[in-house]
């Protein structure tokens with residue numbers, strides 16, 4: 392099967408086309424990854440590529456409790472232990488760099504969250520002090536936006552010090568980059584908003600900042616064109632995301648990771664395939680068969696699995712043998728603790 396054939400991203404050889412999708416698991420202590428993370432990721436080293444959980448580039452970029460960062464020396468050192476463990480097991484690991492933007496709360500930092508425009512997200516957020524409505528974000532000036540771009544650049548350099556094999560930029564899920572991209576959350580009239588070209592500017596500047604310490608062939612980018620996370624929306628998503636695909640293609644980054652939430656009855660992979668020439672990673676409810684079908688039809692080059700990896704560290708071996716998969720336990724996704732993370736949970740299928 393194609394799923395088990397090697398694949399070359401730039402000069403990085405993946406032994407198979409199964410990607411472990413980025414998954415936030417809320418197991419850091421004070422934003423520092425723990426030994427548990429080392430065990431968790433190393434156990435999944437047979438994946439063609441592991442993408443880490445979303446990792447904030449700055450304190451202000453955090454929007455969930457107990458998520459790790461990559462902006463202090465202590466975090467870098469802790470991540471180094473994780474990447475070393477993955478490499479010892481023969482694996483490859485990219486870090487997913489994230490900033491949640493408006494999806495944070497002043498309870499995390501004492502300052503309001505930041506976003507391109509003062510558009511409050513729909514719904515509630517779990518802060519260290521309980522469940523609260525989202526706040527109206529603070530709007531930075533253009534030069535203040537540049538300082539956030541620089542935070543991505545510094546985090547990317549730290550990711551290199553931490554021994555990662557590459558960087559995936561989190562442009563999905565209604566996070567900060569997505570907020571700049573989509574017209575419903577970007578009402579700016581300066582160089583970061585107004586026209587489609589200006590809405591793409593922040594994303595492209597982040598790519599360039601990350602490229603300050605990484606070859607373009609080691610940079611990926613996540614998008615979720617069909618998502619409406621916390622009410623994010625765009626007036627013309629087909630145009631926005633196909634233009635983004637073309638721009639990222641021109642940038643020459645290694646891959647685009649597309650979350651398969653249908654958009655205008657189209658598969659998002661189909662939408663960006665037309666505009667992005669690099670490697671395409673598809674993620675979202677894939678099975679062994681749907682993954683193989685994506686690869687055989689040329690709709691994608693790599694397929695990411697998320698939840699299946701939580702319960703099956705040996706997912707690649709099980710898929711290869713067409714063995715029965717253990718069922719993931721959603722109760723342990725964000726619960727903290729060893730259960731369902733480094734200890735299997737037996738669920739009846």
Ligand SMILES: Cc1cc2nc3c(=O)[nH]c(=O)nc-3n(C[C@H](O)[C@H](O)[C@H](O)COP(=O)(O)O)c2cc1C
Pocket residue numbers: 412413414415416444445487561563564613650674675676677695696697698699724725
């Ligand atoms: C527990 C959990 C945490 C997730 N965290 C992230 C994340 O940090 N970054 C991201 O881009 N996607 C995240 N996702 C989405 C996954 O990467 C993936 O796209 C999604 O789970 C669909 O794949 P699946 O059906 O194989 O699980 C998360 C999903 C789950 C289930």
